[in-house]
Amino acid sequence: MLLQVHPDNPNPRNMKMIIECLKDGGVIIYPxxxxxxxxxxITQxxxxxxxxxxxxxxxxxxxxSFICYDLSHLSDYAKSVxxxxxxxxxxxLPGPFTFILNASKQVPKLLKTKKDTVGIRVPDNNICRSIVHELGNPLMSTTLPIDVYVEEYTDPEVIxxxxxxxxxxxxDGGPGGMSFSTVIDCTGEAPELIREGIGDFDAIT
Structure with missing residues (x-):
């Protein structure tokens, strides 16, 4: 199903459908x-x-990665920073960054890496933050299985x-981007840039 959601004022009926789908173990593609x-x-x-x-x-x-609404649940999924x-x-945050942190015991075993870390993301996007807020726990997130992002993959209808x-x-929350988040590893002594994306590493360190 292709479901249109207004980027600034998500329709409550459509949001309810998305939340029910997720709680029933559904998989979605979202902006x-x-x-x-x-x-x-993440619980399914x-x-x-x-x-x-x-x-x-x-x-x-x-x-x-885990998509969170804000940093209030950080301690649920990451060890104290x-x-x-x-x-x-x-x-x-919110912004185009993914932070790799040491995972807490609440991270589902299925989602823990061998290093026992978790990627935390708070995107600056009203739709996905609204979904997480109404769901009551983070979304598990990953990029689409696309080798090279070209312009057509910014179009939800093509997706x-x-x-x-x-x-x-x-x-469908309107056109998407073609660039990724900046990934920063915070599990060592100093933050380390793993992947340069849209987020400016120098501006926050």
């Missing part, structure tokens, strides 16, 4: 502040396995044509 992403409820194991199948990866080896790191997160049969809902 972020970078590219469109593939995701599900079968949905996580489905996403991994679509991506053709082992869930334990995949680089899935020191003050400088927390300040950096507050400065950067629906290509992936609509593999997911339950493609959320």
């Amino acid at each position: 972020t502040d970078t590219v469109y992403a593939l995701g599900c409820d 194991h079968k949905a996580i396995e489905r996403v991994a199948r679509i991506k053709q990866v082992d869930p334990k080896k995949a680089q899935f 020191d003050t400088p790191i927390f300040r950096m997160l507050k400065k950067a 629906y044509e290509k992936f609509g049969s593999q997911v339950d809902i493609v959320v």
Whole structure:
């Protein structure tokens, strides 16, 4: 299903459909502040396995991120971060950054990497933050199984044509981007830039 959602004022009826789909173990494609992403409820194991199948990866080896509404649930999924790191997160988020942190015990085993880390993301996008807010826990998120992002993949209708049969809902929130988030590893002594994306690493460190 291709479901149109207004980027500024998401329609409550459509939002309800998305939330019910996620709670039933559904998989969705939805807009972020970078590219469109593939995701599900982090508490739904079968949905996580489905996403991994679509991506053709082992869930334990995949680089899935958690989409959070804000930093208020950070301590639920990440071990305590020191003050400088927390300040950096507050400065950067919401925004196009993914922060790799040490995972807490509440992170589902299926989603823990061998290093026991978790990627945390708070996108500057009203639709995905509204979904997370109403769902009540983070979305598991990963990029679409596309080798090269070209202009056509900014169009939700093209995304629906290509992936609509593999997911339950493609959320059409208008044109998406073609660039990724900046990935920063915060598990070592100092923040380390892993992937340069839209977010400016120097501006927040």
